[in-house]
Amino acid sequence: MNTQTVFPILAGKRALVVGVANEHSIAWGCALAFRRAGADVVLTYLNDKALPHVAPLAAQIDAQLLPLDVTRPGELEALFATLAGQGKLDILVHSIAFAPKADLQGGLLDCSVEGFLQAMDVSCHSFVRMAKLAVPLMTDGGAMFAMSYHGANKVVPNYNVMGPVKAALEASCRYLAYELGPRGIRVHAISPGPLKTRAASGLKDFDRLLNEAVERAPLGELVDIDDVGATCAFLATPYAHRLTGSTVYVDGGLNIVG
Secondary structure, three states, rough: OOOOOOOOOOOOOOEEEOOOOOOOOOHHHHHHHHHHOOOEEEEEOOOOOOOOHHHHHHHHHOOOOEEEEOOOHHHHHHHHHHHHOOOOOOEEOOOOOOOHHHHOOOHHHHHHHHHHHHHHHHHHHHHHHHHHHHHHHOOEEEEEEOOOHHHOOOOOOOOOOHHHHHHHHHHHHHHHHHHHHHHHHHEEEEEOOOOOOOOHHHOHHHHHHHHHHHHHHHOOOOOOOOHHHHHHHHHHHHHHHHOOOOEEOOOOOOOOOO
């Protein structure tokens, strides 16, 4: 896989990408795209179990690698304290989501309070917390991205509790775009089509969802992590400096089909 700079339009920029678990992660597609565009990249890893999978990827793109588990008190603040000591930040990607398996695979009616709150905290509110810590480092403006899915706006069978959670995430992006616009900071929710990621593997009948996406999408094919990364890289460049607050679909047109 080519990791060399192709068109250095993001040279001199620094991107924090949260959510790389392995080479199939959407976050990895974003990290690759930013690096190819000339940006310096910081990656995070969840824990010691994840480190052997993420460290080789970080080495491929000469990325700084730092620990981050948003459920552990103080760890998010420690991450941004480290970044603050090194200079400014220009790009933030939030690509993490979690719901307990029992709450994810059961219907919304059966979702526990604890499971709902945990899903909302990790998958949505952690982005708000990251944004607050990132703002002081985005002294020259910047771009923030959070990963959503079509199930935020339409019912997708078996998406269950993550539908309301992603709806809240998209709304948070719009409100953050409104609040941060005067600072020159742009915020987008990115909504990829179905992708074969580790997180998606937890959804019931996911293979059927993939097959239906190919059949129904106007372009007739699945998107991949490079497509998502390229979209984020474009939105982070000066070419998109007056775009903010949108939910950007990267799905081959699947979202327009009834």
